[in-house]
Amino acid sequence: MNDCLFCKINRKQIPSSIAYEDEKLFAFHDINPQAPVHILIVPKIHIAKIYDTNQSHSSLLAHMIFIANKLAQEKEIDQGGYRLVLNCNADGGQSVDHIHLHLLGGRVMKWPPG
Ligand code: 5GP
Numbered sequence: 001m002n003d004c005l006f007c008k009i010n011r012k013q014i015p016s017s018i019a020y021e022d023e024k025l026f027a028f029h030d031i032n033p034q035a036p037v038h039i040l041i042v043p044k045i046h047i048a049k050i051y052d053t054n055q056s057h058s059s060l061l062a063h064m065i066f067i068a069n070k071l072a073q074e075k076e077i078d079q080g081g082y083r084l085v086l087n088c089n090a091d092g093g094q095s096v097d098h099i100h101l102h103l104l105g106g107r108v109m110k111w112p113p114g
């Protein structure tokens with residue numbers, strides 16, 4: 001997707017603060033952090049929203065969670081706790097149409113979320 005923001009970040013056409021990268025995904029610090037730790041875990045393939053995923057994406061989706069756990073440990077929020085968020089479509093609060101898992105931590109999270 002030529003004009004997708006996160007595809008552009010993946011192609012290094014837009015700079016980002018990379019926290020992790022492998023052949024399947026990359027993770028970078030959110031430009032507008034909502035917590036002391038706010039990292040986006042993003043597949044390298046373009047998938048617009050989580051609703052578009054199916055059984056064929058199972059291992060990729062699991063990998064996103066495992067990498068989020070690894071980053072939580074690296075950032076030392078694993079014991080205190082953290083939140084993983086997938087926003088889908090407008091009412092879900094999705095603003096970038098390329099799936100991304102938010103890793104949020106370093107402060108006490110509120111429930112229910114806004
Ligand atoms: P969403 O609202 O779609 O769930 O999350 C999109 C996230 O991407 C937001 O938290 C927003 O701050 C972040 N974001 C938007 N544009 C950029 C950018 O150019 N660089 C980085 N690092 N994050 C971005």
Ligand code: ZN
Pocket residue numbers: 001004005006007008045046047097098
């Ligand atoms: Zn994309």
